Amino acid sequence: MTTLKSSTALLVLAFAFFFCFIMSTTGSYVYFQFVQQWPPTTCRFSSKPSNQQRRLQIFTIHGLWPSNYSNPRMPSNCTGSQFNFTKVYPQLRSKLKKSWPDVESGNDTRFWESEWNKHGTCSEEKLNQMQYFERSHEMWNFHNITKILENASIVPSATQKWSYSDIVSAIKARTQTTPSLRCKRDKKTQLLHLHEVVLCYEYNALKQIDCNRTATCGNQQAIWFQ
Numbered sequence: 001m002t003t004l005k006s007s008t009a010l011l012v013l014a015f016a017f018f019f020c021f022i023m024s025t026t027g028s029y030v031y032f033q034f035v036q037q038w039p040p041t042t043c044r045f046s047s048k049p050s051n052q053q054r055r056l057q058i059f060t061i062h063g064l065w066p067s068n069y070s071n072p073r074m075p076s077n078c079t080g081s082q083f084n085f086t087k088v089y090p091q092l093r094s095k096l097k098k099s100w101p102d103v104e105s106g107n108d109t110r111f112w113e114s115e116w117n118k119h120g121t122c123s124e125e126k127l128n129q130m131q132y133f134e135r136s137h138e139m140w141n142f143h144n145i146t147k148i149l150e151n152a153s154i155v156p157s158a159t160q161k162w163s164y165s166d167i168v169s170a171i172k173a174r175t176q177t178t179p180s181l182r183c184k185r186d187k188k189t190q191l192l193h194l195h196e197v198v199l200c201y202e203y204n205a206l207k208q209i210d211c212n213r214t215a216t217c218g219n220q221q222a223i224w225f226q
Ligand SMILES: *[C@@H]1O[C@H](CO)[C@@H](O)[C@H](O)[C@H]1NC(C)=O
Pocket: 027, 028, 029, 030, 068, 069, 070, 071, 074, 075
Protein backbone atom coordinates (compact mmCIF):
# COMPACT_ATOMS: atom_id res chain seq x y z
CA MET A 1 0.00 0.00 0.00
CA THR A 2 2.72 2.38 1.00
CA THR A 3 4.80 1.48 -2.02
CA LEU A 4 1.80 2.03 -4.25
CA LYS A 5 1.15 5.42 -2.66
CA SER A 6 4.75 6.52 -2.94
CA SER A 7 5.07 5.33 -6.50
CA THR A 8 1.86 7.19 -7.38
CA ALA A 9 3.32 10.26 -5.72
CA LEU A 10 6.48 9.74 -7.70
CA LEU A 11 4.48 9.49 -10.91
CA VAL A 12 2.58 12.69 -10.10
CA LEU A 13 5.87 14.39 -9.35
CA ALA A 14 7.36 13.15 -12.60
CA PHE A 15 4.37 14.48 -14.50
CA ALA A 16 4.62 17.81 -12.74
CA PHE A 17 8.27 18.08 -13.69
CA PHE A 18 7.50 17.04 -17.23
CA PHE A 19 4.80 19.69 -17.58
CA CYS A 20 6.93 22.37 -15.97
CA PHE A 21 9.65 21.56 -18.42
CA ILE A 22 7.30 21.68 -21.41
CA MET A 23 5.71 24.89 -20.19
CA SER A 24 8.97 26.64 -19.57
CA THR A 25 10.47 25.68 -22.90
CA THR A 26 7.46 26.44 -25.07
CA GLY A 27 6.02 29.28 -23.02
CA SER A 28 8.72 31.82 -23.73
CA TYR A 29 7.14 32.95 -26.98
CA VAL A 30 3.89 32.38 -28.82
CA TYR A 31 4.44 33.58 -32.36
CA PHE A 32 6.95 35.41 -34.56
CA GLN A 33 6.97 38.92 -35.94
CA PHE A 34 9.01 39.12 -39.12
CA VAL A 35 9.97 42.77 -39.44
CA GLN A 36 11.16 44.36 -42.67
CA GLN A 37 12.30 47.93 -42.87
CA TRP A 38 12.26 50.61 -45.55
CA PRO A 39 15.91 51.76 -45.47
CA PRO A 40 15.30 55.40 -46.52
CA THR A 41 13.01 55.86 -43.50
CA THR A 42 15.48 54.15 -41.19
CA CYS A 43 18.21 56.50 -42.42
CA ARG A 44 16.00 59.58 -42.26
CA PHE A 45 15.31 59.01 -38.56
CA SER A 46 18.68 57.56 -37.61
CA SER A 47 20.90 59.34 -35.14
CA LYS A 48 23.88 57.43 -36.48
CA PRO A 49 25.73 58.76 -39.50
CA SER A 50 23.95 56.83 -42.21
CA ASN A 51 25.85 54.94 -44.81
CA GLN A 52 25.18 56.87 -47.99
CA GLN A 53 26.08 53.93 -50.21
CA ARG A 54 23.20 52.04 -48.74
CA ARG A 55 20.30 54.12 -49.91
CA LEU A 56 18.49 50.94 -50.81
CA GLN A 57 15.06 51.21 -52.35
CA ILE A 58 13.91 47.75 -51.29
CA PHE A 59 12.49 46.43 -48.03
CA THR A 60 15.18 44.60 -46.08
CA ILE A 61 15.06 42.51 -42.93
CA HIS A 62 15.18 44.15 -39.54
CA GLY A 63 14.62 40.96 -37.60
CA LEU A 64 12.66 37.85 -36.76
CA TRP A 65 11.22 38.44 -33.32
CA PRO A 66 9.76 35.71 -31.13
CA SER A 67 6.79 37.45 -29.56
CA ASN A 68 4.08 37.14 -27.03
CA TYR A 69 0.65 38.78 -27.02
CA SER A 70 0.64 39.80 -23.38
CA ASN A 71 3.97 41.59 -23.25
CA PRO A 72 5.03 43.60 -26.31
CA ARG A 73 8.71 43.94 -25.28
CA MET A 74 9.23 40.36 -24.30
CA PRO A 75 10.74 38.01 -24.67
CA SER A 76 14.18 39.43 -25.35
CA ASN A 77 17.83 38.89 -24.41
CA CYS A 78 17.23 35.27 -23.45
CA THR A 79 19.86 32.95 -22.07
CA GLY A 80 20.71 31.13 -25.28
CA SER A 81 23.97 30.71 -27.14
CA GLN A 82 25.67 33.94 -28.12
CA PHE A 83 26.10 34.85 -31.77
CA ASN A 84 28.74 32.78 -33.51
CA PHE A 85 29.77 34.08 -36.91
CA THR A 86 30.97 30.67 -38.12
CA LYS A 87 27.39 29.38 -37.80
CA VAL A 88 26.49 31.74 -40.62
CA TYR A 89 28.31 29.86 -43.33
CA PRO A 90 29.71 31.85 -46.30
CA GLN A 91 26.92 31.03 -48.76
CA LEU A 92 24.27 32.16 -46.31
CA ARG A 93 26.33 35.23 -45.48
CA SER A 94 26.27 36.44 -49.07
CA LYS A 95 22.48 35.98 -49.16
CA LEU A 96 22.04 37.90 -45.93
CA LYS A 97 24.15 40.74 -47.26
CA LYS A 98 21.30 41.35 -49.70
CA SER A 99 18.32 40.59 -47.51
CA TRP A 100 19.58 41.71 -44.08
CA PRO A 101 22.10 44.55 -44.45
CA ASP A 102 22.83 46.99 -41.68
CA VAL A 103 21.46 50.06 -43.42
CA GLU A 104 22.48 52.40 -40.60
CA SER A 105 26.18 51.94 -40.08
CA GLY A 106 27.15 49.28 -42.57
CA ASN A 107 28.46 46.55 -40.27
CA ASP A 108 26.17 43.70 -41.28
CA THR A 109 27.77 41.22 -38.91
CA ARG A 110 27.18 43.47 -35.95
CA PHE A 111 23.53 43.88 -36.93
CA TRP A 112 23.05 40.10 -37.19
CA GLU A 113 24.85 39.66 -33.89
CA SER A 114 22.62 42.13 -32.05
CA GLU A 115 19.41 40.70 -33.56
CA TRP A 116 20.44 37.17 -32.65
CA ASN A 117 21.46 38.06 -29.10
CA LYS A 118 18.36 40.13 -28.45
CA HIS A 119 15.71 38.07 -30.28
CA GLY A 120 17.11 34.87 -31.77
CA THR A 121 18.18 33.54 -28.38
CA CYS A 122 14.51 33.52 -27.34
CA SER A 123 13.47 31.07 -30.06
CA GLU A 124 16.53 28.83 -29.96
CA GLU A 125 14.29 26.04 -28.62
CA LYS A 126 12.82 25.98 -32.14
CA LEU A 127 15.41 27.49 -34.47
CA ASN A 128 19.15 27.20 -33.99
CA GLN A 129 21.39 30.01 -35.23
CA MET A 130 21.74 28.67 -38.73
CA GLN A 131 18.02 27.95 -39.05
CA TYR A 132 17.11 31.35 -37.63
CA PHE A 133 19.04 33.18 -40.34
CA GLU A 134 18.08 30.77 -43.11
CA ARG A 135 14.40 30.96 -42.26
CA SER A 136 14.47 34.74 -42.16
CA HIS A 137 16.07 34.91 -45.58
CA GLU A 138 13.45 32.50 -46.96
CA MET A 139 10.65 34.64 -45.55
CA TRP A 140 12.13 37.72 -47.19
CA ASN A 141 12.45 35.87 -50.48
CA PHE A 142 8.97 34.38 -50.36
CA HIS A 143 6.99 37.61 -50.25
CA ASN A 144 8.71 40.49 -51.98
CA ILE A 145 7.05 43.39 -50.15
CA THR A 146 8.62 45.97 -52.45
CA LYS A 147 7.16 44.16 -55.45
CA ILE A 148 3.77 43.64 -53.85
CA LEU A 149 3.45 47.36 -53.16
CA GLU A 150 4.82 48.27 -56.58
CA ASN A 151 2.16 46.08 -58.20
CA ALA A 152 -0.47 48.00 -56.27
CA SER A 153 1.09 51.27 -57.49
CA ILE A 154 2.36 52.06 -54.01
CA VAL A 155 5.80 53.40 -54.81
CA PRO A 156 7.99 56.02 -53.14
CA SER A 157 6.54 59.44 -53.81
CA ALA A 158 7.18 63.01 -52.68
CA THR A 159 3.60 64.05 -53.33
CA GLN A 160 1.27 61.11 -52.92
CA LYS A 161 0.25 59.68 -49.56
CA TRP A 162 -1.65 56.55 -48.57
CA SER A 163 -4.04 55.37 -45.91
CA TYR A 164 -3.15 52.55 -43.55
CA SER A 165 -5.70 50.27 -45.20
CA ASP A 166 -4.40 51.02 -48.74
CA ILE A 167 -1.05 49.55 -47.77
CA VAL A 168 -2.38 46.72 -45.61
CA SER A 169 -4.94 45.64 -48.24
CA ALA A 170 -2.31 45.44 -50.97
CA ILE A 171 -0.14 43.16 -48.86
CA LYS A 172 -3.04 41.11 -47.53
CA ALA A 173 -4.34 40.46 -51.05
CA ARG A 174 -1.07 38.71 -51.79
CA THR A 175 -0.15 37.05 -48.48
CA GLN A 176 -3.72 36.18 -47.39
CA THR A 177 -2.93 37.35 -43.87
CA THR A 178 -3.08 40.72 -42.16
CA PRO A 179 0.27 42.46 -41.78
CA SER A 180 1.01 45.21 -39.31
CA LEU A 181 2.71 48.50 -40.17
CA ARG A 182 5.15 50.56 -38.16
CA CYS A 183 5.66 54.25 -38.83
CA LYS A 184 7.93 57.05 -37.70
CA ARG A 185 6.63 60.53 -37.02
CA ASP A 186 8.69 63.50 -38.11
CA LYS A 187 8.84 65.76 -35.06
CA LYS A 188 9.07 68.94 -37.14
CA THR A 189 6.42 68.29 -39.77
CA GLN A 190 4.32 65.83 -37.73
CA LEU A 191 4.07 63.67 -40.87
CA LEU A 192 3.97 59.90 -40.59
CA HIS A 193 6.45 57.90 -42.64
CA LEU A 194 6.09 54.22 -43.42
CA HIS A 195 9.01 52.52 -41.73
CA GLU A 196 8.34 48.81 -41.32
CA VAL A 197 6.07 46.03 -42.51
CA VAL A 198 5.47 43.16 -40.11
CA LEU A 199 4.36 39.69 -41.19
CA CYS A 200 3.40 37.25 -38.45
CA TYR A 201 4.15 33.53 -38.25
CA GLU A 202 3.04 30.85 -35.83
CA TYR A 203 5.31 29.21 -33.29
CA ASN A 204 7.18 27.07 -35.83
CA ALA A 205 7.93 30.03 -38.12
CA LEU A 206 6.44 28.13 -41.04
CA LYS A 207 2.82 29.21 -41.40
CA GLN A 208 1.74 32.82 -41.67
CA ILE A 209 -0.93 34.14 -39.32
CA ASP A 210 -2.70 37.48 -38.94
CA CYS A 211 -0.85 40.13 -37.00
CA ASN A 212 -3.00 41.90 -34.44
CA ARG A 213 -0.55 44.06 -32.59
CA THR A 214 -1.56 47.72 -32.57
CA ALA A 215 0.29 49.48 -35.34
CA THR A 216 2.41 52.55 -34.71
CA CYS A 217 0.89 54.36 -37.68
CA GLY A 218 -1.94 56.25 -36.04
CA ASN A 219 -5.47 55.40 -37.01
CA GLN A 220 -6.68 57.79 -39.65
CA GLN A 221 -3.62 59.75 -40.60
CA ALA A 222 -2.13 59.72 -44.08
CA ILE A 223 1.11 57.81 -44.46
CA TRP A 224 4.05 58.98 -46.54
CA PHE A 225 6.23 56.50 -48.36
CA GLN A 226 9.43 58.15 -49.50
C1 LIG B 1 4.96 36.57 -22.16
O1 LIG B 1 6.22 37.02 -21.70
C2 LIG B 1 6.30 37.21 -20.32
C3 LIG B 1 7.67 37.78 -20.02
O2 LIG B 1 8.69 37.01 -20.61
C4 LIG B 1 6.06 35.88 -19.60
O3 LIG B 1 6.08 36.10 -18.21
C5 LIG B 1 4.70 35.33 -20.01
O4 LIG B 1 4.52 34.06 -19.45
C6 LIG B 1 4.63 35.22 -21.53
N1 LIG B 1 3.29 34.81 -21.91
C7 LIG B 1 3.07 33.74 -22.64
C8 LIG B 1 1.65 33.47 -23.01
O5 LIG B 1 3.99 33.04 -23.04
